[in-house]
Amino acid sequence: MIIQPLVPGGPAIPGSGSGYGNGGARGVKNLRQRFRCQPRRLDLATYNARTLRTDGKVIELEEVVSKLRWDIIGLSEVRREGEDSIILESGNLFYYREGDQQSQGGVGFIVHKSLVNNVVKVESVSSRVAYLILRITKRYSLKVIQVYAPTSAHPDEDVEVLYEDISKAIHASNTYYNIVMGDFNAKLGERTGSE
Known part of the structure; x- marks a missing residue:
């Protein structure tokens, strides 16, 4: 049996990572969501x-x-x-x-x-x-x-x-x-x- 270390953003470590989804990519963070980066609209x-x-x-x-x-x-x-x-x-x-x-x-x-x-x-x-x-x-x-x-x-x-x-x-x-x-x-x- 292979034991993998816990990854931030995974379901086993609450409160870490982006908190979105079910841990899918195991540690990948959505920086756009985190920093609220959105392209500026030009009128x-x-x-x-x-x-x-x-x-x-x-x-x-x-x-x-x-x-x-x-x-x-x-x-x-x-x-x-x-x-x-x-x-x-x-x-x-x-x-x-x-x-x-x-x-x-x-x-x-x-x-x-x-x-x-x-x-x-x-x-x-x-x-x-x-x-x-x-x-x-x-x-x-x-x-x-x-x-x-x-x-x-x-x-x-x-x-x-x-x-x-x-x-x-x-x-x-x-x-x-x-x-x-x-x-x-x-x-x-x-x-x-x-x-």
Whole structure:
């Protein structure tokens, strides 16, 4: 007869091991259960701001989103002059880039204060495409690309330039995850003519 030593987590030693199951693997512990490790959920949103030209409008936006659960908000039609990253009084990061014409169009981001230290890079490719790189772990990073597409009133060349800008943003830096989001100005309905 072979006598095996008692193994922590087994049914013969009460109070040791994970306490789950009937001792199955004899000593194997469920570290996820023990340390309560669960992947963090990341809440992304996109918003057509119509205008954030003044600081008052930015404060107004922050008041509205304070009632929601969010981590990163991609912004379209920011309509602010220039390009800048600002830490707001709330601790959130606000990045914006103006449009082609002064005080028109533009893209940006608001990053929740809990993630500001994880932001590796925020950059724009054009007035319609910007991206943000967020460190998730030491090994993995996430790229969020915000797009503000031209309306159907613009020529097809503008749309082709937008697709090239999105491609540039995707290939600008290597990240494990890529998300493309924004206001694509899509039209729904039946086809007309030769569409």
